[in-house]
Amino acid sequence: MSVFQKLRRLISRAEEPSEAASAPRLVRVVTDSTADLPAEEAAELGITVVPLQVIFGEEVFRDGVDLSGEEFFRRLEGAHELPRTSQPSLGEFQRVFEELAQETDNILAIHLSSGFSGTAETARQAAQSPAGHCRIEVIDSGTVSMALGFAVLAAARAARWGADLDTCAANARSVLERQRLAVALDTLEYLRRGGRIGRAQAFLGGLLRLKPILTVRDGGAYPLTRVRTHRKALDEMLRICVEWGALAEAAVMYSTSIDDARYVAAEIGRRCPGIPIHVGRIGPVIGVHGGPGLVGITVVVAEDAAPSPPAQEHPA
């Protein structure tokens, strides 16, 4: 499918951009650094990426701005104490919205799951403070990484073609309904040290070395299955990915092992020929809990393929 066809499909519900004299100002799309969007793509589509903060001891970095993913994981592996991550400040969101309000009357902000971070809540608070006439809609994506990123891209592409705020939001929500995500952890060390075992406790505890495969559901991390070797984890994840049905696009995310990511991407390509597959590094917010060796798959299920996840098809 050509880029043009793809764009047209994505904005199928959008009004064609009118050449009328009173050309409305384009909707602007905002997200945060956990979407793991490639910088060039974000820039090209005019997406504003608000960085979360990564804190090593007393050193504070802006995710993706003054700390690259590569540098983050290098530091993580050597760190005595786990780094912390923190949502962007309310002031930062207010500044971003005020600046964008100079250029647009409509802002769509799509953020990582409120189950992981207060970012969406903070964006919502900032959206309440008066930014003139500007309408700001905030979506809590309920997910993270490229599963969020795909929704942001869909909204931004629609915005680029002149779609209104509701249409951009509808496109994003459509992708959010069709996204699936699975992450294979190579170590539980970081999850444990971060105190984030939570409801996966029963599943992950034990006397054996386990490699869990997790997904994000209802806004939080949720165990899918567990195996004992890294290779099995990758293969199991691929099996799960195929079970999701026909795919529209996919992304493979990794923390430190690009070779694993390439292997997984090649396998997805072999099993689902013709779909675009993006390979990228996962950001610190997930990376700090997933640790080194993490590999994840996020996909968008094709619109015509029955999109409900297996667990809902057959209630257990």
Place this chain on the structure above:
Amino acid sequence: MASGELGRTAALDGRLFRALFIDACSLLQRHIPALNAINVFPVPDGDTGTNMHLTLRAGIEELARSESDGLSAVAHGLAHGTLMGARGNSGVILSQVLRGFAEGLNGAERADGPALARAFANASRAAYGALSEPIEGTILTVARMTAEALASRPPETADEALAKASSAAREAVERTPELLPVLKEAGVVDAGGLGLAIIVEGLSRSLRGESLDVDLAPPGAVEAGWRSEAASLHRLDHGESGYCTEFMVAGEQLEAAAIREHLAALGSSLLIVGNSKLLRVHLHTTHPDGALAYGRGLGEISQVKVDNLEAQIRQWAADEPAPPVSATLDVVAVAAGEGIELTFRSVGVTHLVEGGQTMNPSAGEILEAIEACAANQVVVLPNNKNIVAAARQAAERSSKQVVVVPSRTVPQGIAAVLALSPDLPFEATVEAMERALTSLRSAEVTRAVRATTIDGRRIGMGQAIGIVEGKLTVVADDVASALRGCLEHMLSPEASLLTLYSGRDVRDEDAEALVAELRESYPGLEIDLVWGDQPHYPYLLSLE
């Protein structure tokens, strides 16, 4: 210290306000480790102290940049700095508290008791207003109760108002466990609330010229936070060996950061809490003596506790069996040996039937276990080829929906349990468990109890034999050689993990020595040694 103005201070001006907050920030900084330790809500990620301090510090830094000394301008400068620098939930709420506080002082050049009462009231309102779902038992409650204490009859002077605010804040902190069950459960007070109380106390102490060298964290709370965090360090420490080493060290000018750096080099799961005079240390290390010697060099050490880690983990697994993986599905496994049983339980087997190669349980015994299951859907893992038939018989006689997943060895059974998914439908789970049976190769090593001939091979009494996938494959003079023989037979290029279950008659140190040798011979293999305690078989092994 800020205040040269001893005695009563009637009202605060901008300069004094700034000085008080600088002191409050340094008091907060002292308490970072304690606040981090008791942080259990909303997520127990232990960063409340860090976040609140970095947030307040951002406000102080903003003050250092600003020129104005007017009270209102200073208060707003502080609030603006914390707004831009807010980190984490507690930091965001703190910035809202300070914004409300500053707005309560709008236009004022001096703040006396009643003005501070208004500022606290406004701070509380701002904090509640910032959240869509305010929760009591948190920093919000502390902000509100502090404001309420001043609202009824505000003292005349700033000095009295801050003292009253400070004691109200401390009282509110004490009440947080009653309001928020998760705190009560963990035996701690709310970390964010305590952080706010420490800031208010810092203001008051600074104004009165009292010492800032105090420890305001309730000792019991830190202790409880310590316990829950230390416990969490043991939750998943499978495969770790060495000693869990704990001690307290009392000294002067103890520098937690430097001590942390030194101890981190000695082991893992390091946890240090306390202050410059008393630190509590937890460390997993293979050299407890080195850690204790270092501790002695720092000061006087006490409450020394050194535990064998593996024994500790076993104890934990025995005390707290894992909750079931699935709410609707129970798993019955046949097993012999305390370690094998524990291992099965730790990954989600709900019911065990004792038995194995030399002691096959009856269909009746298996049926009894099936009927004892709470769930209506049951999977049975026989874990031995001679028990599969009895298991099937039991399954047929049960009124429940029972499937036998025909595991022929213990490692196969383990692989099958791991494939349990919390929310797959029954048929899909069974399919995944059956698929898992072929995902590894397994072997058993034992000794011949008498001279015999099997598959045309003569075996002398006492000789060690290796059975790979149920087939006699190796005959050797000792157990270690038989094990190596099996391994050679099973190896394939894809194999990456060897799991050894050590039997009842194998001493821990012998098993560890064998694993060390194997690690040298097979550097590409990860080796997991699990205490199995199974009778008759010195080793069960699986390769995947």
